[in-house]
Amino acid sequence: MADSVFNHVVRAPEDPILGVTVAYNKDTSPNKLNLGVGAYRTEEGKPLVLSVVRQAEQSLVNDPSRVKEYLPIIGLAEFNKLSAKLICGADSPAIQENRVTTVQCLSGTGSLRVGGEFLARHYHERTIYIPQPTWGNHPKVFTLAGLSVKYYRYYDPGTRGLDFQGLLEDLGSAPSGAVVLLHACAHNPTGVDPTVEQWEQIRQLMRSKQLLPFFDSAYQGFASGSLDADAQSVRMFVADGGECLVAQSYAKNMGLYGERVGALSIVCKTSDVAGKVESQLKLVIRPMYSNPPLHGASIVATILRDKDMYNEWTIELKAMADRIISMRHQLFEALKTRGTPGDWSHIIKQIGMFTFTGLNSEQVAFMRQEYHIYMTSDGRISMAGLSSRTVPHLADAIHAAVTRAS
Numbered sequence: 001m002a003d004s005v006f007n008h009v010v011r012a013p014e015d016p017i018l019g020v021t022v023a024y025n026k027d028t029s030p031n032k033l034n035l036g037v038g039a040y041r042t043e044e045g046k047p048l049v050l051s052v053v054r055q056a057e058q059s060l061v062n063d064p065s066r067v068k069e070y071l072p073i074i075g076l077a078e079f080n081k082l083s084a085k086l087i088c089g090a091d092s093p094a095i096q097e098n099r100v101t102t103v104q105c106l107s108g109t110g111s112l113r114v115g116g117e118f119l120a121r122h123y124h125e126r127t128i129y130i131p132q133p134t135w136g137n138h139p140k141v142f143t144l145a146g147l148s149v150k151y152y153r154y155y156d157p158g159t160r161g162l163d164f165q166g167l168l169e170d171l172g173s174a175p176s177g178a179v180v181l182l183h184a185c186a187h188n189p190t191g192v193d194p195t196v197e198q199w200e201q202i203r204q205l206m207r208s209k210q211l212l213p214f215f216d217s218a219y220q221g222f223a224s225g226s227l228d229a230d231a232q233s234v235r236m237f238v239a240d241g242g243e244c245l246v247a248q249s250y251a252k253n254m255g256l257y258g259e260r261v262g263a264l265s266i267v268c269k270t271s272d273v274a275g276k277v278e279s280q281l282k283l284v285i286r287p288m289y290s291n292p293p294l295h296g297a298s299i300v301a302t303i304l305r306d307k308d309m310y311n312e313w314t315i316e317l318k319a320m321a322d323r324i325i326s327m328r329h330q331l332f333e334a335l336k337t338r339g340t341p342g343d344w345s346h347i348i349k350q351i352g353m354f355t356f357t358g359l360n361s362e363q364v365a366f367m368r369q370e371y372h373i374y375m376t377s378d379g380r381i382s383m384a385g386l387s388s389r390t391v392p393h394l395a396d397a398i399h400a401a402v403t404r405a406s
């Protein structure tokens with residue numbers, strides 16, 4: 001209507017990641033393939049609900065004592081406790097000393113946002129350094145939380161590896177006290193993680209400069225297949241007695257994407273400080289969404305508290321991680337067989353859900369146009385969306401893009 005009070009509103013572009021799914025859904029080709037969003041698919045190309053999750057849901061449904069009351073502002077207490085243990089380690093002194101406050105949030109994104117707003121209100125340094133490149137939502141989340149975003153060098157396109165020197169230089173010249181966002185494992189989008197030795201150097205540098213670590217742990221278990229191994233970076237920083245923040249997501253590792261279940265933990269120096277921090281986190285959360293949803297956190301708590309279910313989860317998680325690794329090998333071999341120009345060994349070297357292919361935005365557009373293959377414009381493909389059946393199609397498309405469209 002011409003006289004709408006919203007006439008001046010301009011149409012916003014689609015989200016760079018979730019918008020890929022919107023475009024994919026509109027495509028009518030039977031061969032279309034969505035490698036955009038990081039969401040696990042089975043060999044049959046179907047979304048997967050873990051069998052241990054089904055089991056947990058069944059037991060929740062069958063329990064007549066369960067009600068739908070509001071959770072407290074900080075969520076389900078048992079879920080929070082178990083989440084802190086999952087990331088810090090069951091025998092973590094920080095947990096035993098009551099120095100960790102954990103609040104249930106709306107998955108990884110909500111945890112980052114709540115942590116960001118807490119820092120903007122109560123921390124003396126408002127600058128957060130995030131890696132270049134990083135998950136596309138990071139700069140937006142932290143800017144809207146009230147922090148000022150700067151980048152540190154992370155990835156070297158030349159070597160398709162870590163720009164470790166650049167990282168050390170940029171963190172070394174950051175102002176004392178600045179917040180630093182670190183991907184706990186399976187860096188998105190590059191699939192490139194520091195080695196344990198490099199983590200140790202990062203830790204020493206950050207502690208010597210009082211830089212405050214804010215870990216984003218969205219892929220625990222997805223990198224190596226082991227929950228403990230993938231938490232090692234975080235645990236190194238917790239073990240030194242210093243303070244840090246951790247945002248956890250159960251979207252990928254428990255397949256709970258749409259349930260929006262995650263946690264923010266803030267590791268403090270003393271339990272007194274942790275208690276005060278928690279009281280302020282409530283003031284961040286209450287006016288934002290009041291309190292978090294019950295169902296997803298109940299599933300997670302059911303699984304984490306039960307030894308058998310927990311073990312079953314680790315087996316299913318390892319199977320997902322292994323299938324992704326096998327996709328890496330199949331794609332690498334398929335390109336080798338086709339004699340596709342270039343070195344594609346990064347496909348098997350990179351870690352986690354994604355391959356950062358090195359394809360440019362024209363090549364990505366070409367593959368969408370001609371092959372109905374959807375990925376983000378930076379050339380990131382979700383290996384979890386691939387299957388043995390679709391690898392040849394993708395390899396054909398990459399081969400054509402590299403040999404014709406460049």
Ligand code: KET
Nearest residue numbers: 017037038107108109135188216218249251
């Ligand atoms: N951190 C990272 C690094 C990340 O990749 C995601 C999601 C999140 C946090 C947030 O996930 P949540 O669902 O809020 O727990 N990444 C995938 C999905 C998305 O963009 O929302 C992706 O990169 O495809």
